[in-house]
Amino acid sequence: MIAKRTIPLLLAAIVGFLMLATYFVPETESYGATAMEMFIIISAAAMILGGGNLLKINLAKMSQRRPGWGYAGITLAAFIGTLIIGLFKIGATPTAAVPGHSWAAPIVQEGAPFWWIYQYMIVPLTATMFAMLAFYIASAAFRAFRAKNPEAILLLATAFIVLLGQVYAGYWLTNFLPNLQHLVDILPESDHAFAMIVGTQLEGGAAWWQVNYDGLSFAQFTTLQQEIVINMDASLNDWFWQFLNGLRLENLSDIIGEVPQKAGFRAIVIGIALGVVSTSLKVILGVDRSYLGSE
Amino acid sequence: MMNFLRNLDRRWIFLLMGVAVALPLLLKASFPENPNPGAEIVFNTIENLPNGSRILLSYDYDPGSQGELMPMAMAFARHCAEKKHKMYFMCLWPLGEPMIQEAMNILRSEFPELKYGTDYMNFGYKPGNEAVIKNTVQDLHTLFGTDYNKTSLNQIPMMKGVKTIKNMKLIINCSAGDPGTKQWIQYAATPESIPIVAGVTGVQAPQLVPYLPWPLLGQLAAIKGAAAYEQILIEEYSQFEEPAYVDAAQSTTAAKQRMGPQFVAHLLMIGLIVLGNFIYFIDRRRGRA
Numbered sequence: 001m002i003a004k005r006t007i008p009l010l011l012a013a014i015v016g017f018l019m020l021a022t023y024f025v026p027e028t029e030s031y032g033a034t035a036m037e038m039f040i041i042i043s044a045a046a047m048i049l050g051g052g053n054l055l056k057i058n059l060a061k062m063s064q065r066r067p068g069w070g071y072a073g074i075t076l077a078a079f080i081g082t083l084i085i086g087l088f089k090i091g092a093t094p095t096a097a098v099p100g101h102s103w104a105a106p107i108v109q110e111g112a113p114f115w116w117i118y119q120y121m122i123v124p125l126t127a128t129m130f131a132m133l134a135f136y137i138a139s140a141a142f143r144a145f146r147a148k149n150p151e152a153i154l155l156l157a158t159a160f161i162v163l164l165g166q167v168y169a170g171y172w173l174t175n176f177l178p179n180l181q182h183l184v185d186i187l188p189e190s191d192h193a194f195a196m197i198v199g200t201q202l203e204g205g206a207a208w209w210q211v212n213y214d215g216l217s218f219a220q221f222t223t224l225q226q227e228i229v230i231n232m233d234a235s236l237n238d239w240f241w242q243f244l245n246g247l248r249l250e251n252l253s254d255i256i257g258e259v260p261q262k263a264g265f266r267a268i269v270i271g272i273a274l275g276v277v278s279t280s281l282k283v284i285l286g287v288d289r290s291y292l293g294s295e
Numbered sequence: 296m297m298n299f300l301r302n303l304d305r306r307w308i309f310l311l312m313g314v315a316v317a318l319p320l321l322l323k324a325s326f327p328e329n330p331n332p333g334a335e336i337v338f339n340t341i342e343n344l345p346n347g348s349r350i351l352l353s354y355d356y357d358p359g360s361q362g363e364l365m366p367m368a369m370a371f372a373r374h375c376a377e378k379k380h381k382m383y384f385m386c387l388w389p390l391g392e393p394m395i396q397e398a399m400n401i402l403r404s405e406f407p408e409l410k411y412g413t414d415y416m417n418f419g420y421k422p423g424n425e426a427v428i429k430n431t432v433q434d435l436h437t438l439f440g441t442d443y444n445k446t447s448l449n450q451i452p453m454m455k456g457v458k459t460i461k462n463m464k465l466i467i468n469c470s471a472g473d474p475g476t477k478q479w480i481q482y483a484a485t486p487e488s489i490p491i492v493a494g495v496t497g498v499q500a501p502q503l504v505p506y507l508p509w510p511l512l513g514q515l516a517a518i519k520g521a522a523a524y525e526q527i528l529i530e531e532y533s534q535f536e537e538p539a540y541v542d543a544a545q546s547t548t549a550a551k552q553r554m555g556p557q558f559v560a561h562l563l564m565i566g567l568i569v570l571g572n573f574i575y576f577i578d579r580r581r582g583r584a
Contacts, residue, residue, distance in 0.1 A: 023486065033433035040423035040430070047422075097446040104445045106419070108393050118393060126359035134560060138312045139305040142567040146575045156568065163565055166519045167558040168326035254332070257504055266505040 009286045016284035054079060085113050158256060165253025174248045178241055183232055191228060199232050208233040300574055308567065315563045319555030326558055328551055330530075334523035336513030337492045340465065341374050342531070348464040349381045349457065351431075353479065354398070356471035357390035360496055365394065366550035367494035367521035368469045370528055372398035373547065375467075376406045376415075377532055381453050383463070385418035385439075387427055387474045392420050392443070394469075401545055412442075412451045419443035424474040428482040431460045466491040476503055476511070484510035494521065518557060521550035 015035050022032030058072040084090070091113040092105035108115050147153045164170040180203055184195045198211045208229050209218050218229065235241050246255060282288035318324075330338075344350075352371060356364045375382050382402075384395045395417050402409055409415060418439045421427045430438040435457065436448050448454045456462065466489055470476040476493040480503075484491040490512050495503060497517035507514065515524050525548055529535050535547040546552065 029433060033430055033437070036423075036426040036429050036433075037437070039426040040421070043424070043426070044422050095444045095446075097441070097444050106392070106443050106445075108396065110396070115393075118390070122390065123358040123361075126357060127362060130359040130362065134316065135309045135312050138560075138564055138567055139308045141564055142303070142308055142571045143305075145568045145571060147572050148575075156572075159568070160565060163561045166517075167554065167561050168328075169558060169562060171327075171329060250329070250331070257501065261501055262504045262507070265501060269505050 005289070005292060008292055009289065012291075013284050013286060016280070020284075051079070051083070082114075082117055085117065090114075161249060161256060162253050165249045165251075170249030170253065174250075177244050177248045179245055179248060180236075183235055187228065191225075194225060195228055195232065198229050199236070202229075202233050202236050297574065297577065300570065301578070311563060311567075312560065315559040316556040319559050320552075322555075323552070324555040324559075325548075325551060326554055328522045328526040328554060330527045331520070331523045333513050334515055334520055334527055336508075337494075337515055337520075338374070338524060338527045338531075340490065340492050340512050341371070341378065341380070341467070344378065344380065344464050346379045347381060348378075349383065349453075349462060350375055350465045350467055351383045351385065351460050351463045352395075352398075352467045352469075353385050353387065354391045354394040354469045355387045355475045356394060356469055356496075357388050358393075360471035361394065362553070363496050363518055363521075364469045364471060364494060365397065365545065366518070366553070367515050367524060368394060369398060369401055369545045369549070370521065370524050370547070371467050371469070371494065372401055373405070373535065374528055374532075376402055376409060379409075379414070382415035383418065383453075383457075384415065385431075386420050387424060387478075388471075389420055389422070395419075395443075397545055401543075405540070405543075412446075413453055416451055416453055417443040425478045425482050428474070428478055432483055432487055433459060435459055460489060461487050463489060465489070468493045470495050470499060472496070472499060475499070476514070477506075480506050480510055494524075518550050518553050522554045525550050 018028060018031055018035055021028040055076065058076050061072040062069045062076075086107060089102045089105050089107075089112075091111075092102045092109050093112070094100055094102050094105055098104035105112075108118055145156065145159070147156050161170075164173065180196070180199045183199060184192050187195050194213055197213055201211045202208065211218055211229055213221070213225075218226065221229065245251060279288065283291065341350075352368075352375070354368055356368075372382065384398065386392055386395060399411070399415065399417060402415055403411075418435070419442065421439065423430075427438065435454075439448060441447055442451060460466065460483060466479055466484060468476045468479050468491060470479075470493055476491070476495055476499070479491055479493075483489055488510070491510055492513050493503065493511060494515040495517070497519075500514060500516035500520075503511060503514055515521055525535075529547065534540065540547040
């Protein structure tokens with residue numbers, strides 16, 4: 001009872017409170033770092049448990065000739081082969097820092113057998129798995145993305161805006177709406193570079209008297225340049241211009257991410273954080289003991 | 296016709312998607328890329344640091360996400376090299392090490408004046424996820440002991456005066472999930488007030504928006520963000536537009552080239568959704584749905 005329940009509970013409580021204290025009491029930081037080092041070692045040891053479990057499950061599947069036992073054999077062969085090559089650094093060249101000891105060579109060393117496994121098996125296999133998502137998403141979108149109710153319509157409209165806003169199509173479709181480029185284009189070509197640079201500063205929130213160009217401040221600009229800055233500032237701060245500019249698909253896509261999405265996600269993140277705090281406290285105080293398993 | 300569309304075999308959709316992605320790649324179709332505010336913030340953050348600033352680059356992704364993240368990871372390395380920043384590479388994913396090797400290959404071939412150990416170095420992979428991040432804040436020497444090549448950190452010139460990541464001016468994180476940008480924000484950037492910029496997958500980007508603009512100063516979201524960043528990099532450092540860089544194994548326009556397939560694939564997706572809804576409304580009108 002003491003070994004199975006009391007000691008683990010005490011360990012969880014001590015380490016839990018210690019980690020909490022490291023945020024507020026600088027003197028405890030080094031103890032927290034030691035606890036973290038222990039965690040790193042234990043998590044590395046957990047890989048052995050994982051490997052053992054993989055062996056156990058797949059060997060059982062093979063010995064009982066359960067459906068798919070051939071795949072279990074391939075899994076085991078790949079696991080054991082990769083493990084031996086990686087663990088013993090087979091074919092690895094010792095580094096200059098530790099000559100004569102291939103054990104100390106980096107894991108993935110160009111030309112070594114482990115690198116071959118990585119380059120010609122892991123890379124193409126994982127990239128293929130990831131790339132297949134595009135095909136399944138397209139099929140799912142065709143079959144399931146229906147405007148069945150107002151919520152679905154909202155979702156659909158948002159998806160269209162974001163999908164188009166992410167590519168050149170969005171820019172092309174709403175390029176008739178005003179943007180900085182339009183303000184620059186109506187000026188003589190000799191002023192384009194100047195107007196684009198000061199316009200970008202104005203768009204970034206600078207006031208007209210704060211802009212600079214080529215090391216010159218507003219006061220040092222020519223009268224014509226000052227006039228351009230003031231006119232551009234007036235246009236960029238006009239509410240109707242801003243409204244139309246905001247309707248450009250690339251801007252609309254950004255607004256969706258920056259306003260409703262950010263607000264919603266912040267609420268979710270804060271909610272999750274509060275939940276984590278309450279669950280952690282339960283674990284540290286020993287109220288929640290489910291992680292210890294059943295008696 | 297309606298029956299065919301209603302019962303459309305998904306293999307037709309797969310074929311359409313395959314063609315939509317393959318055609319722009321084969322035809323090398325490219326579209327103009329406009330720098331977006333997010334990419335400009337990330338670029339300016341790195342650009343405005345004094346030359347030679349210490350930057351930690353953590354490449355926390357694996358080959359599954361390299362199509363999306365590799366271009367921005369390489370663009371970060373090139374930009375830091377141009378600015379002569381001191382680059383400290385590491386990764387929290389076991390398969391992240393080869394990604395760092397790609398960046399170091401670029402540094403070796405394109406910036407031969409930069410030397411390993413003086414201008415850039417690689418801590419390599421360390422298991423332990425968040426625990427590793429927490430310990431980078433405490434003591435890098437105790438945590439890693441040696442670099443990727445098993446050289447003692449005490450013998451590496453650029454480690455002089457560097458005890459923890461609190462000595463870094465910026466964290467750059469390329470992240471495909473957990474552990475990644477969220478953990479760097481929670482365990483390093485926020486408690487220690489270290490600025491961070493990130494390049495993340497499209498799936499992850501919305502989850503990180505709540506952390507903008509502090510401590511996450513800016514993020515490049517998916518291949519679109521990478522393409523915008525590449526565009527700014529090319530505009531500022533025009534040599535990256537030269538064929539030697541564009542045709543390199545890790546091209547300076549890799550993300551821009553990938554925007555072509557994305558453009559057509561997105562249009563196909565919209566087309567399929569519209570078609571699916573068209574069938575749905577026809578069926579509903581006829582009382583079938």
